[in-house]
Amino acid sequence: MARNVLYPLYQLGNPQLRVFRTNFFIQLVRPGMAQPEDTVQFRIPMEMTRVDLRSYLERIYNVPVAAVRTRVQHGSNRRRDYRNVRIKKPDYKVAYVQLAHAQTFTFPDLFPDKKRPEGSSATVDLQDQVLEDQRRRQSCDPRRGGVPGWFGL
Amino acid sequence: MAAARCWRFVLRGPGLSLHTAAEAAVTAPEVTGPDVAAAPVARYPPLVASLTADSKAARQRRVERWQATVHAAKSVDEKLRILTKMQFMKYVVYPQTFALNADRWYQSFTKTVFLSGLPPPPPAKPDTEPAPALDVAALRAAACDCLLQELFFLRRKKRVPLYLEREAIASPFLDQLVASLTGLLSARNPALAAAALDCKRPVHFYWLRGEEIIPHGHRKGRVDALRYQINDKPHNQIRISKQLPEFVPLDYSVPVDVPVMNCKPDRLPLFKRQYENTIFIGTKTADPHCYGHTQFHLLPDKLKRERLLKQNCADQIEVVFRANAIASLFAWTGAQAMYQGFWSEADVTRPFVSQGVITDGKYFSFFCYQLNTLALTAQADQNNPRKNICWGTQKVTVIWNRCLS
Numbered sequence: 001m002a003r004n005v006l007y008p009l010y011q012l013g014n015p016q017l018r019v020f021r022t023n024f025f026i027q028l029v030r031p032g033m034a035q036p037e038d039t040v041q042f043r044i045p046m047e048m049t050r051v052d053l054r055s056y057l058e059r060i061y062n063v064p065v066a067a068v069r070t071r072v073q074h075g076s077n078r079r080r081d082y083r084n085v086r087i088k089k090p091d092y093k094v095a096y097v098q099l100a101h102a103q104t105f106t107f108p109d110l111f112p113d114k115k116r117p118e119g120s121s122a123t124v125d126l127q128d129q130v131l132e133d134q135r136r137r138q139s140c141d142p143r144r145g146g147v148p149g150w151f152g153l
Numbered sequence: 154m155a156a157a158r159c160w161r162f163v164l165r166g167p168g169l170s171l172h173t174a175a176e177a178a179v180t181a182p183e184v185t186g187p188d189v190a191a192a193p194v195a196r197y198p199p200l201v202a203s204l205t206a207d208s209k210a211a212r213q214r215r216v217e218r219w220q221a222t223v224h225a226a227k228s229v230d231e232k233l234r235i236l237t238k239m240q241f242m243k244y245v246v247y248p249q250t251f252a253l254n255a256d257r258w259y260q261s262f263t264k265t266v267f268l269s270g271l272p273p274p275p276p277a278k279p280d281t282e283p284a285p286a287l288d289v290a291a292l293r294a295a296a297c298d299c300l301l302q303e304l305f306f307l308r309r310k311k312r313v314p315l316y317l318e319r320e321a322i323a324s325p326f327l328d329q330l331v332a333s334l335t336g337l338l339s340a341r342n343p344a345l346a347a348a349a350l351d352c353k354r355p356v357h358f359y360w361l362r363g364e365e366i367i368p369h370g371h372r373k374g375r376v377d378a379l380r381y382q383i384n385d386k387p388h389n390q391i392r393i394s395k396q397l398p399e400f401v402p403l404d405y406s407v408p409v410d411v412p413v414m415n416c417k418p419d420r421l422p423l424f425k426r427q428y429e430n431t432i433f434i435g436t437k438t439a440d441p442h443c444y445g446h447t448q449f450h451l452l453p454d455k456l457k458r459e460r461l462l463k464q465n466c467a468d469q470i471e472v473v474f475r476a477n478a479i480a481s482l483f484a485w486t487g488a489q490a491m492y493q494g495f496w497s498e499a500d501v502t503r504p505f506v507s508q509g510v511i512t513d514g515k516y517f518s519f520f521c522y523q524l525n526t527l528a529l530t531a532q533a534d535q536n537n538p539r540k541n542i543c544w545g546t547q548k549v550t551v552i553w554n555r556c557l558s
Contacts, residue, residue: 034416038253064465066253069422098253100465 243380323514358484482522
């Protein structure tokens with residue numbers, strides 16, 4: 001419901017605990033291994049449970065959730081710095097959310113290859129020209145057939 | 154003396170190991186003058202791949218030697234023992250699962266095609282007399298009696314907890330229903346009169362399907378088969394001694410495709426474990442009632458309708474029934490086929506047919522399964538056009554109101 005906060009103790013008869021402005025922030029990540037089409041992968045705070053994530057997505061983002069599975073990923077503690085002191089990468093919790101009503105989701109391509117149009121900017125052309133000139137200057141004798149220069153036979 | 158001279162001559166040859174030398178000495182022809190020309194004896198031993206080398210040809214030869222031992226096994230028990238004695242990590246498939254879209258996954262694991270509706274009825278034989286009319290009223294009366302007994306008449310001392318409520322009433326009701334209906338219908342079907350009725354007997358099946366590249370460990374990068382095991386416990390099952398007739402011919406080509414999943418089974422979620430590989434239909438191989446007739450399954454309270462609706466899984470209610478039917482009936486028919494001596498390299502020559510009824514206490518779904526092929530391993534499935542077929546109906550409410558009125 002919120003992180004780094006002391007939840008009030010529940011006693012029989014108390015009303016249900018409600019949190020209106022939650023402290024949790026989640027990240028949608030691209031899956032490393034191939035997932036089914038209806039599965040979305042999130043990195044969530046360690047204190048958040050699968051029940052919390054379900055109500056988070058349903059109430060705040062109106063996303064119907066069918067199933068949630070979570071696991072904790074251990075961050076490496078193996079690397080050592082110049083003083084042989086271990087460097088810890090923080091642990092994080094990963095949640096796999098399966099969407100309801102046969103909805104699908106694919107992580108979008110955030111950095112697509114830009115197709116360069118004909119009338120392009122001058123700087124890009126200059127860069128290309130300079131690189132081409134350099135390559136032509138350093139080009140080897142075609143009669144050597146790709147043999148490196150230091151080979152003396 | 155002659156043998157010793159032969160040994161020394163053969164060993165002096167370059168690059169010959171002890172094994173090939175021994176073979177050569179054994180197969181070296183005894184020179185007996187004019188008889189040599191008559192019998193064309195091989196002068197050199199056959200050229201085969203090594204048995205112990207770290208090469209694909211050597212592995213292929215070892216696999217073929219193992220398959221030859223299975224083919225040469227004298228009894229079915231011995232054959233099953235050779236097929237299941239090596240234990241490796243395998244996926245444990247649960248027929249009654251909460252996993253989403255489990256029926257499509259299970260279809261891909263078992264090479265099954267799902268067709269809605271019931272299979273085509275068999276062609277009516279003109280010479281036999283028409284069967285006597287079905288006494289629906291008597292069957293309905295028996296069903297109502299069983300239902301009333303469990304719901305109304307029986308007083309239970311122990312209060313059952315909420316999460317077992319439905320199962321505690323439905324389970325004895327299903328037992329009584331199956332027993333009474335089997336008895337009433339055995340007049341029309343003499344096979345049912347001699348049938349064996351099991352209650353909660355385990356059914357196990359172990360099979361290999363597909364391959365993967367091992368991601369971690371000392372065998373990283375090598376190709377390994379995917380192994381699956383089903384350990385099922387149907388609520389009731391009826392076994393007969395004569396096989397049920399087929400619904401469609403063995404090589405019937407279904408226009409529907411088997412669904413192909415493009416990620417590993419771990420994403421279902423499905424987990425691996427290593428334990429005993431068992432193949433079991435409910436009794437041991439010596440039992441004459443080795444063919445299946447019908448299985449009855451009761452879904453647990455964990456998969457009941459209200460719970461699935463609360464979790465936004467309204468479309469998964471049908472999926473639960475279908476996945477249970479496909480997995481359980483495939484395991485049962487596959488185990489029946491293996492009890493007859495068929496396996497992935499010796500595919501079935503006749504289709505194995507079974508039926509299933511799956512209920513959650515209120516809704517009943519009827520399924521029919523025909524096993525056309527056991528050849529699901531990567532090697533055997535290369536040129537195998539046959540698919541297993543599962544027919545299923547939508548869920549049907551048994552008319553409670555009319556029974557109770």
